């Protein structure tokens with residue numbers, strides 16, 4: 001099974017949100033140390049559920065946040081978790 005097929009399966013079973021929940025307690029400290037300034041554009045590679053971009057947009061006042069993921073289902077789920085037009089997810 002390819003990586004994208006594997007993560008498509010994860011996304012279909014809602015495991016993207018589980019990953020977000022499990023990673024958040026450490027990821028929030030990493031994100032808080034990133035030198036993101038107001039208005040910056042952020043690119044997240046392997047974005048999964050997209051929480052990193054959403055968080056940097058909200059907490060660091062990033063201007064735009066984009067995620068790229070090999071899994072179409074992950075990118076589709078990530079899109080569904082925000083209605084912010086300055087946050088986008090691509091395959």
Ligand SMILES: C[S@@+](CC[C@H](N)C(=O)[O-])C[C@H]1O[C@@H](n2cnc3c(N)ncnc32)[C@H](O)[C@@H]1O
Pocket residue numbers: 003004007019020023027045046047048049068069070071074
């Ligand atoms: C373990 S998850 C981590 C997701 C998120 N960054 C996090 O911290 O929770 C890895 C993600 O990277 C994606 N991925 C793995 N290899 C990739 C590649 N070569 N190019 C793009 N995305 C990739 C997977 O589809 C998956 O959504």
